[in-house]
Amino acid sequence: MSQYILKIDCQDAKGLIYKISNVIYKNDLNIEKNSEFVDEESKKFFFRARVAGNLDMNDLKDELKAILPPDANIYIGVRRAKNVVLMATKESHCLGDILLKHQSRELNANIQAVISNHDTLRGLCEKFDIPYFFVSAENLDRETHEEKVLRILEEFNPDFIILAKYMRILTGTFIKPYEGKIINIHHSFLPAFIGANPYKQAHKRGVKIIGATAHFVNNDLDEGPIISQSVIDINHEYSWRDMQKAGRNVEKVVLSNAIDLAFEDRIFINNNKTIIF
Amino acid sequence: MSQYILKIDCQDAKGLIYKISNVIYKNDLNIEKNSEFVDEESKKFFFRARVAGNLDMNDLKDELKAILPPDANIYIGVRRAKNVVLMATKESHCLGDILLKHQSRELNANIQAVISNHDTLRGLCEKFDIPYFFVSAENLDRETHEEKVLRILEEFNPDFIILAKYMRILTGTFIKPYEGKIINIHHSFLPAFIGANPYKQAHKRGVKIIGATAHFVNNDLDEGPIISQSVIDINHEYSWRDMQKAGRNVEKVVLSNAIDLAFEDRIFINNNKTIIF
């Protein structure tokens, strides 16, 4: 008997829960956990269930299609460790945190590779026996560099790409094939301090809290759907470097929370927002 | 068309959601929001829905009873402002906060009266035109005093009794007729600093965070099911009076959150814990 994740979103209508739970019941599946939400603005219905039992995923999908509105998106997948490629630049705190959790089996994921535009983090990755791909961006235009990275990604065909402090902006061409699958950590409580050097910006503005934001990456810099945020208090004694140091703990925890949610298929993207069960 | 709250708890079984949503669907009710939870330990199933439509509450209850396990508790009620009696002693911050919210219609409740063992807060209550009952405990044994209070409560027959810093311990006799309906605010992050003077205890222990806890009252002092908690950071500069002052803001916010949840029938009590939808 396996566990499956079932995710549905569609226009809201009367009786959806009854109809879906009817299909699940008739298939003799046990609902271990389920959640629903109707977004009042978009009038969209979101449903996620973790079910246990024996099922034919195609048959179940067909049965659900028959009773759901025609616009319905239906995802059915075995609950399993996700395949993941990490991308990073020079900072080790987020990457190291993920590698440590991977090693102690706290992560519901299989890390396939790390790709970096620098060679700095090779040593760390090798400690944990993770293949490391150094793709220098020197003397390359953005497109050529991204193509090289994309070729590596294609080899691995990951479920998710985690930008663990990857400090380059990605083009739409890069993002397109992995839409909704690229998660970034930004070192501010977005939408404050979009762009470069958020800690310097925060220091200049004299804020009393700093934070971090994990979000899906889309074409607009730092504008993608937010998954997770957290903050800490600071005060006038903090230089921007002190903020950066204190912020690292927030960044890695926020990213860790976000990828845990993603790896359990708990996130829906609804336009520019997330619904998280 | 009215809004109703439907709450069910019973032993977990296969198909419960299907069966319940079937009854709701057949009755042509619209589910505006629903939540479920299965407690793995007690194997109990909890369900809450806000539905809109026309219904006969007794008929619906009978229909649900027919398809649910025999131990099921079923609550169906019109969504409405709750009737509430507040009890307090001398401190005004929690009481005043509730009275202010009541006046600006932020509270889904009708405050029927304030009962106090002191006369201190009469002026405040009269400002807001709330009947004030001063029941002195002087020269009375606990039982006699409680009887006098109970007689006032009987007049009002409130849905909830809110202990907004009522500084007397209640006996089992008092609590029994209002089980699951009395909410207290305790000025510590329980179970730390049970009993008297938690801020003095916190100061003595040298903690770096203090907090507050809203909980249902049962026979065991400060041991009832916890509804809501929050904390704030402090440091060595705080005297216990500084903690008390800073703590007041936490206390009133925690109590406010807890009663909002209660007034919307969002809380289940499962032995000594709460499930909150």
Place this chain on the structure above:
Amino acid sequence: MSQYILKIDCQDAKGLIYKISNVIYKNDLNIEKNSEFVDEESKKFFFRARVAGNLDMNDLKDELKAILPPDANIYIGVRRAKNVVLMATKESHCLGDILLKHQSRELNANIQAVISNHDTLRGLCEKFDIPYFFVSAENLDRETHEEKVLRILEEFNPDFIILAKYMRILTGTFIKPYEGKIINIHHSFLPAFIGANPYKQAHKRGVKIIGATAHFVNNDLDEGPIISQSVIDINHEYSWRDMQKAGRNVEKVVLSNAIDLAFEDRIFINNNKTIIF
């Protein structure tokens, strides 16, 4: 024997603490609490002490002037309740919170009056016996309206003006005579969501935390020196009205913390930032 607050800021130099504490010592004053900070960027030195004893404020100022750099700002004041005028529009949560604290003597301030551009909050203020000035802005240009308000303020000559949800933008002319004395509460964690309707903006952006910011008012909207900030977690279930409701508790606590700091003369303004002891 009285308590005094002594505040000094000047260009940093060697021996400042020694020289200042020497003056204090020679005057036989007891330092109850003191704090210093040197801002590395501006190379400015900030000092605050609470001292007890008998002193002639002018003499002490002269003695300090003699040993400090020529650019030094020296403030010496008796520790006392501040005179305060509140300004508000229609919302009662911040205003009511301050009035409650004033009444229970938790506020180190004497509230002289409330000024509003609407008549909505008159009833609340009269409950607490605070003079209420309704200055309608209808059919008036901004300057004329502000002049009427300024004339009332002049009567009271307050130490601080607290904008407890005063929803009009103030001009430079209004602000100038009260620079560093006007404190506003903004319903977002600035610099996110500057301007109108921050909760609607937050809802649209899909953030997972919302917050509030208390700051001194200067000529640039929502750009003044930040005093205090706080946030709470939200999720996809929150409509912007839910955010507004939840945010009210944050707003009033943040404003309350900020004015407590101001009323104790614990805040320095250093360009667009605050140093808080």
Place this chain on the structure above:
Amino acid sequence: MSQYILKIDCQDAKGLIYKISNVIYKNDLNIEKNSEFVDEESKKFFFRARVAGNLDMNDLKDELKAILPPDANIYIGVRRAKNVVLMATKESHCLGDILLKHQSRELNANIQAVISNHDTLRGLCEKFDIPYFFVSAENLDRETHEEKVLRILEEFNPDFIILAKYMRILTGTFIKPYEGKIINIHHSFLPAFIGANPYKQAHKRGVKIIGATAHFVNNDLDEGPIISQSVIDINHEYSWRDMQKAGRNVEKVVLSNAIDLAFEDRIFINNNKTIIF
């Protein structure tokens, strides 16, 4: 020119800051940062300064001794990376976090060794080239085991011993030579859930927040002076294993904050409390 840390505590008296700053000034030292605090209860004065310049530590100590009350404790030390031995049992999250920070030079410390009562974490430590000492406790009484550990510690003579999830209780004999130098992380917001299995205790009690506490170790289990605490919100959906998983992020951040403070000599112990500058 070197940086020095100067720490003084003694009975409070008039003029202490003047006298101390006079000595510092006469020695031509530059105060980069200083802090003072008087504990009202114990009437004790605490002072810490970071000074830069050329000094003879013994001479300075003598000069200070001459002007301070006879009970004064004076510490003068060069600002430098501390020597540290880590102790752990089987869990890797706190240990791994410290090793990562050590490697990326974020830690103001030199990790000399890891000692464990299990062999589980050897691989992790070897990745980071840290000597690993496995001292099995099997078939040994507590005293004999501790003696073996003490012998290793003596070799290294560390400034601090960090218990990064070392799951054995230490005796007074072990603690005595390292009083004020052993820092432990406890997985609850002490004093709640003292002793074994705090997450199971927290689950049973039904709390809505869980936390972690870093504290100095003394003879009373989980009763030592608290350095740092933090919490996170949980809800009824959390099993105790979910709490444990979520709690790991809190534990490692709290421990990390505490050791940063200790390594910068920012902590005073005052009976059972800490004063932190």
